[in-house]
Amino acid sequence: MGMIYEDFYKEIKDAQGRIVDVELSYGEDFNFAYDVMDRFASEVPGELALLHKTADGRVTRFTFGDIKRLSDKAANALKGLGVGRGDSVMLLLKRRYEFWISILAIHKLGAVAIPTSHMVSAEDIRERMKLSGAKVVICVNADDICDKVEEAVNGLSATMVVVGDRYKDELGFGNLVEGAGSSFARVKTSVSDPMLYYFTSGTNGAPKAVIHDFSYPLAHIFTAKCWHGVKPGGLHLTVADSGWAKTAWGKLYGQWFMGAAIMVYDYEQFYAGDMLRLLEEEQVNTFCAPPTIYKYLVLEDLGRYDLSHLHFATTAGEAMPKEISAKFKALTGLTVREGFGQTETALQVCTQVDGEQIPGSIGKASPLYRVELVDENNKPVPAGEEGEIVIVPKDGKRPAGVFAGYLGDQEQYDEVWEGGIYHTKDMAVQDENGNFFFVGRNDDVIKSSGYRIGPSEVEDILMRHPAVFECAVTGYPSKNRGALVKASVVLRDGFVGDNKLAVELQDFVKKRTAIYKYPRMIKFEATLPHNANGKILRSAIRRADYAK
Structure with a gap:
């Protein structure tokens, strides 16, 4: 299998072999769907790209060739609904495999994808559609999602497309894709075009839409290769709903860049035993989940499961309790390595594959970024003192993977870049060896007496x-x-x-x-x-x- 990622990604190492910098190279028209996914389809069309398994055991496998054919057809279908470059499409698809087909089709059109959690209300959907001007909403007919979308689109000039069982007289995704042409000519796009809008809650006010451009996937090569430990031909599982940025981190760009297959486990209710059986049966190699999942896994009799194919385990999203990490290692022999980042960025801090996971630490700065801790005056704080995590541009330019703006809110974007550095509003302490220890959100930090x-x-x-x-x-x-x-x-x-x-x-x-x-x-x-x-x-x- 060709190492496609090497055409875009180069590691600079010191005398000890540690990565001190990462160079990304790409053209002005770089588009992940064409330049990575379609290339895999051309070079290794029969290799596994996506393995989808439902809680009741139904398995669907997609090769890179399948993904190209289906994303081309979906792009034609969306084009037929009037979606073009710069238009936006909202996705409420939970863990359905249609999410991956849809988002690549949207990328091919040069349009903007808006992955959205199914937990939002009809009012949330409507507000997001009005702000983004979404032309199409692709939603799964499950729970009350279609009811909410129908209520939200009422009076708006947007088309509703339904995945799964038929919903009233709305368009069916399967029929649209099936009836669409299978050849799709490359659309002109620019790497600086908006590619994703992720709505994220701030400390106050309505959720803001984070804008990522077409260069964003490149920042996740490091995420998959050096944090998750993904290898070409491997199988990676990140536990995340498609509406959250964690999917972009762990179930999409970096893993496919590496030529690995993505494991999608489509479940409603989490049962630790089911997850462990999945890891065993499908021989998952690399695994990432929030600490809450690990809390449940260590309550199981892990000795009953053959996890010999599982090579690496990672976690992010909140603080990982030290005793859960210790127990997981005692039961499996695997160290859970931590990481930190935001919806607005790629992975900022982590314990790399070959690094030592210091108990309680979220790791060291990613070589993609110059990460520092500063005080209220943007001055660096000494080792051992608490400061805000910030990203300092290495060359005065916005680093790869850092968002391009908040949709319709330049003032808020300027605020997080106050002083020419990106403010995460997260607090940490750094030791003299460069290990970061997360303290909490600026607004999570408790001020008492x-x-x-x-x-x-x-x-x-x-x-x-x-x-x-x-x-x-x-x-x-x-x-x-x-x-x-x-x-x-x-x-x-x-x-x-x-x-x-x-x-x-x-x-x-x-x-x-x-x-x-x-x-x-x-x-x-x-x-x-x-x-x-x-x-x-x-x-x-x-x-x-x-x-x-």
């Missing part, structure tokens, strides 16, 4: 207590202290959430960290709010508390 308290540290301690299955630490409004440290705790089976246990948990934290960090409030919950990728939503807990 003059102290700044990172929720991850307190959560990490609570997770060591045998009664705690899951927890989230947030600030609770206080007239005297600014905020109190509050812990929302989900207990393991067999434990009772009473006052005695609350005091025990408080003492447990007091003994292991500075006294001012212990949770003065402990609330026992049946569940915690999560997004579709399993990340705990501290912001939802905070909002509910501040509303009171």
